[in-house]
Amino acid sequence: MLKNIYQTLHAHYGDLRWWPADTPFEVMVGAILTQNTAWTNVEKAIKRFEGNLSPERILALPLEDLQEIIQPAGFYRQKSQYLKAITEWFMTYNCDLDLIKNRPLLDIRTEILQVQGVGNETADSILLYAFDFPTFVVDAYTLRLFSRIPVEAGKTYMEVKKVCEDRLPRDAELYNHFHSLIVQNGKEYCKKKPDCQACPLYDICKKRIA
DNA sequence: CGCCAGGGCCATA
DNA sequence: TATGGCCATGGC
DSSP: OHHHHHHHHHHHHOSOOOOOOSSHHHHHHHHHHTTTSOHHHHHHHHHTTTTOOOHHHHHHSOHHHHHHHHGGGSOHHHHHHHHHHHHHHHHTTTTOHHHHHTSOHHHHHHHHHTSTTOOHHHHHHHHHHTTOOOOOOOOHHHHHHHHHSSOOOOSSHHHHHHHHHHHSOOOHHHHHHHHHHHHHHHHHTSSSSOOOTTOTTTTTOSOOOO
């Protein structure tokens, strides 16, 4: 059934791939800024760095200045601190991508979860989209989708994540692709106020709302 | 005007 | 472990 969902979405949307960022560090920044925030607001914030978005800049910037830059993304007081925290973590690896990628997935995941402002979704987003680790990303769209399809995956983040990882190959490309498809479908149809009539998953969903 | 958006932290029970 | 309040902006 899970593969049926994937195949249906793939047939409808094609080869979607993410993350909308130019560098791994931009993925990390975007992952923080998009917490409970529309991506259009994140784009506004990113643009205000005016092309000068680096770990060194984030650390050098006074907190107040950083807050002013990311202000359009909302929650700027806490997110400014989160950005400095994740950047400091990145610096402990000298921003060396290979060094990070060579560490065991579960070790690095536990480690990054200790960073202030990094919860389950932010951790998995960074690990998958910045460092290509085969870790499944669950977000609000994913939880909503699984609450509406006939796949018993539990309710919590880790329950849904485990089911997906157990039933799908441990493949970063696949997880990237699948999550992109879920979000794209979520934005268009599987919203809080869903548009089930035109949704490609119409025949699969158990709950046809509205 | 109210609702919502690719969460996480913290206090409480 | 599991809720609930809080954080803030911009689009619709």
